[in-house]
Amino acid sequence: MPMLATIFAALILGNANYRAQCPLPTAVIPQGLGIDIHFVIPPNGEIEKIASAGYKWVRMDMYWAVVEKHSPNFNFKPYDELMDELDKNHIRPIFILDSINQAYGQVPNDPNVVAGFCRFVGATVQHFQHRGIVWEFWNEPNLDDYWKPHANYEEYMALATQVGQTIRAVAPDEWYIAPALSHWDWPYLEGCFQKGLLDVVDGVSVHPYRDEEPETVAADWQKLRGMIKQYAPAGKSIAMISGEWGYSDYLTGLEKQAQYAARMYLINMASGANLTIWYDWSDDTDAGEPRQRHFGAVYPDLRAKPVVSYIKALENELSGFKFLHRMPSDPDQYLFVFEKDGARKVVAWTTREAGSAVVLGDKVKNVVALNGARSTIAADHTVALDGTPKVIY
Numbered sequence: 001m002p003m004l005a006t007i008f009a010a011l012i013l014g015n016a017n018y019r020a021q022c023p024l025p026t027a028v029i030p031q032g033l034g035i036d037i038h039f040v041i042p043p044n045g046e047i048e049k050i051a052s053a054g055y056k057w058v059r060m061d062m063y064w065a066v067v068e069k070h071s072p073n074f075n076f077k078p079y080d081e082l083m084d085e086l087d088k089n090h091i092r093p094i095f096i097l098d099s100i101n102q103a104y105g106q107v108p109n110d111p112n113v114v115a116g117f118c119r120f121v122g123a124t125v126q127h128f129q130h131r132g133i134v135w136e137f138w139n140e141p142n143l144d145d146y147w148k149p150h151a152n153y154e155e156y157m158a159l160a161t162q163v164g165q166t167i168r169a170v171a172p173d174e175w176y177i178a179p180a181l182s183h184w185d186w187p188y189l190e191g192c193f194q195k196g197l198l199d200v201v202d203g204v205s206v207h208p209y210r211d212e213e214p215e216t217v218a219a220d221w222q223k224l225r226g227m228i229k230q231y232a233p234a235g236k237s238i239a240m241i242s243g244e245w246g247y248s249d250y251l252t253g254l255e256k257q258a259q260y261a262a263r264m265y266l267i268n269m270a271s272g273a274n275l276t277i278w279y280d281w282s283d284d285t286d287a288g289e290p291r292q293r294h295f296g297a298v299y300p301d302l303r304a305k306p307v308v309s310y311i312k313a314l315e316n317e318l319s320g321f322k323f324l325h326r327m328p329s330d331p332d333q334y335l336f337v338f339e340k341d342g343a344r345k346v347v348a349w350t351t352r353e354a355g356s357a358v359v360l361g362d363k364v365k366n367v368v369a370l371n372g373a374r375s376t377i378a379a380d381h382t383v384a385l386d387g388t389p390k391v392i393y
Contacts (some may be wrong), residue, residue: 009175013202018173018207022132024203024239025069025274026378027323028317029338030056033265034277035297036244038284039079040066042085046302050281051089053297054315058086059243059277061139062095065121070142071103071116074123081262083131089267092132094119094243096180097121097163098139098146106148109155120164129171136243137163140182153191160192164200177203180243184208184220203239204228210250214264214349215334221271239275242268246279247306250294255371259349259387260298260312262370263334266347266389269323270336277309278307297346306371313370317391329341333358350385357382360392
């Protein structure tokens with residue numbers, strides 16, 4: 001359509017400088033480390049704690065009902081305060097454009113709601129443009145709990161397209177992603193692709209929750225990459241984003257939760273998903289059942305769990321290192337090669353319960369596990385592996 005062609009042309013011409021200054025993450029540690037938060041006005045010192053833990057991104061709702069309590073007036077002050085704290089600590093946000101505003105009604109496909117929501121989107125994106133934000137449309141719209149009265153990809157796509165056009169009209173070079181899919185709902189996702197989602201977004205965000213080990217996600221990313229290749233406009237690059245995913249220590253225990261947090265980030269990166277948002281920053285004392293209350297990287301009083309030390313160790317050992325490839329090995333061994341300025345390090349672990357060993361040659365001098373342990377190099381140059389990733393160089 002001429003209108004879409006004009007918008008797309010404006011995007012191509014106008015996005016180069018800003019997007020070069022505020023790009024999406026590449027496969028370099030720790031560019032794509034992120035975490036979910038659930039507060040608008042930041043508690044004293046909490047953003048600093050998130051930054052000191054090694055996180056470079058937060059994901060948070062941009063609530064329509066908070067910004068527009070009294071139509072037609074917008075109040076951005078709470079989010080201005082949050083953005084100021086994020087900027088000060090060099091953290092970028094994914095802001096989720098979602099939620100229903102009672103002043104307009106409940107149904108996302110009602111014309112009055114659509115018009116009001118798009119006006120809110122336009123005003124919000126224009127107010128915060130060029131501040132490194134990634135804008136995400138809705139949260140888990142494939143669930144009836146979040147898209148009323150029932151999940152419907154055709155309704156979702158109708159509004160996602162209008163939201164995309166609104167963003168491009170006011171700030172053509174802003175980053176726009178969707179659909180924040182709950183799990184791998186392939187029929188819903190393909191329906192969105194068939195309706196043109198990849199024409200309007202810069203990235204596809206999914207929430208790959210599972211009870212199995214994080215390494216099982218690799219096949220899902222491969223399938224998604226194939227679907228993007230099938231449906232994306234020729235020549236357009238579409239990012240894959242792990243927008244929300246974590247493990248409850250109620251089920252895993254603290255140490256395995258920490259192992260999984262690091263391995264999740266690494267396996268996502270190796271699969272081409274360079275931005276990973278861990279769920280959650282803090283345990284949720286208001287959640288209904290015990291499992292749901294224990295996803296946090298910190299306790300409610302902000303005492304750190306092992307997740308924090310693992311992520312910080314990953315950053316300390318590999319800051320600035322870029323993922324290159326996975327070394328050939330046994331299927332249950334993961335040997336990822338990283339490089340920085342000609343120096344190489346291998347991050348290695350195994351999913352085998354009994355552990356295993358790998359021979360990496362006589363040049364290996366240092367083995368540092370993310371739990372802080374330092375290993376002794378055996379006489380035969382083997383390195384013992386277990387579920388904790390080890391940095392070997």
